[in-house]
Amino acid sequence: MSTDCERVREIAAELALGIADGEDRARALEHLAECTGCRAAVERLSSVADELLLLAPAQEPPPGFEGRVAESLRPAARRAWRGRRLALPVVAALSAAALAAGAVWFALGDDRELADSYRQELAVANGEYFDASSLELPGGEKVGYIYGYQGRASWVLALIYDGVDDGTYRLELVAEGGEKLPLTELEIAREEGSAGAATPIDYERLTEVRLLDERGREVADSELRE
Amino acid sequence: MWSLSDEALVAGLAAGDQGAATAFVRRFQARVFGLAVTMVGDRAVAEEIAQEAFTRAWRHAGAYDARRGRVTTWLLSITRNLAIDHLRAKRTEPLDPDAIGDAERAMWATAARSAATPGDGETDELRAMLGDLPGEQRRALLLAALFGYTAREIGAIEQIPLGTAKTRIRAAMRKLGRDTPGRDDERRRGGMR
Numbered sequence A: 001m002s003t004d005c006e007r008v009r010e011i012a013a014e015l016a017l018g019i020a021d022g023e024d025r026a027r028a029l030e031h032l033a034e035c036t037g038c039r040a041a042v043e044r045l046s047s048v049a050d051e052l053l054l055l056a057p058a059q060e061p062p063p064g065f066e067g068r069v070a071e072s073l074r075p076a077a078r079r080a081w082r083g084r085r086l087a088l089p090v091v092a093a094l095s096a097a098a099l100a101a102g103a104v105w106f107a108l109g110d111d112r113e114l115a116d117s118y119r120q121e122l123a124v125a126n127g128e129y130f131d132a133s134s135l136e137l138p139g140g141e142k143v144g145y146i147y148g149y150q151g152r153a154s155w156v157l158a159l160i161y162d163g164v165d166d167g168t169y170r171l172e173l174v175a176e177g178g179e180k181l182p183l184t185e186l187e188i189a190r191e192e193g194s195a196g197a198a199t200p201i202d203y204e205r206l207t208e209v210r211l212l213d214e215r216g217r218e219v220a221d222s223e224l225r226e
Numbered sequence B: 001m002w003s004l005s006d007e008a009l010v011a012g013l014a015a016g017d018q019g020a021a022t023a024f025v026r027r028f029q030a031r032v033f034g035l036a037v038t039m040v041g042d043r044a045v046a047e048e049i050a051q052e053a054f055t056r057a058w059r060h061a062g063a064y065d066a067r068r069g070r071v072t073t074w075l076l077s078i079t080r081n082l083a084i085d086h087l088r089a090k091r092t093e094p095l096d097p098d099a100i101g102d103a104e105r106a107m108w109a110t111a112a113r114s115a116a117t118p119g120d121g122e123t124d125e126l127r128a129m130l131g132d133l134p135g136e137q138r139r140a141l142l143l144a145a146l147f148g149y150t151a152r153e154i155g156a157i158e159q160i161p162l163g164t165a166k167t168r169i170r171a172a173m174r175k176l177g178r179d180t181p182g183r184d185d186e187r188r189r190g191g192m193r
């Protein structure tokens, strides 16, 4: 550990609680951007700070709150969206090494936990449902996930976190009869990328989502509802 | 047929699905409002903060990253930041000496309640660890975590040197953080027994 590391470790608790003073914080963030060990240490304490918030007792808000808030979230301008880069603040920037260090809360490496949480059965109106399948290279190596959503409009979201070279890709859907449908472009930078879009047909009728490179060659593939 | 997970609701929110937005508010409103009340102590202000928290979550839903943490903690940390902005803005007023005590008691009240409610085990261990801290460390931690006070401010409130305030915060966080990795595994094993 360098002296920089020692300095960061010393204020790790304050960083995690968001109460470090500006100058200390700026200097620490610079260091965290390039030091996996310190990042893991701060992430770990950040998850403690986050978890503390769960201890506050739940309380029902005043009547009408739900309706009023839901109404304010209505503007319909955001129907389909695509190609949005994942926002990864410096402190949270993930790397395989940070995961190897055992950041449980950043559950990227824990497939079982991810799958469990995505498959949690939670009741919601309108019978919409949600599906998660892994996106794999031909050799079976997992590079991300495909999330499918069946609602009044269906959509598919791809999340790639590892193992695909940076560049521009396309997502293609395969329907029951083998018909191929373009979905959206997907940009991968630093081995990460995500894109989602409404699907032209019901999610139920899709069998596969493929990730194609610029020349249309399949890079990775996800068999839905396996 | 599966129904929606928390993460799926956020994704639905990002996709502009009104059904998902309503379900999202319904699922989390008591948590968000409860935290806001605990922090600001005023229901009317807490309601505004809670509403703003949902609006922010909705606006940034596309940037939510499931790998970084659970939806609940994401949403609660948005709520915390808003509440702290509010509290810091009125920092010129002296700290209500009851506020911290009320918050502390609120956390313990849930402790008692959840001990009687099987299945709500996710935070029990943390709560127990919080209970084991020396009172002065717990206070310093809650002043920082729930009210956004800096070490310097905590020093002034508690009338202790800055170094002592820092030591209390760090010691508390170190103890709570010590056993964090692996806690999920223990929980899983515990749940299967």
Ligand SMILES: [Zn+2]
Pocket (backbone or CB within 6 Å): A004, A005, A006, A008, A031, A035, A036, A037, A038, A039
């Ligand atoms: Zn370091």
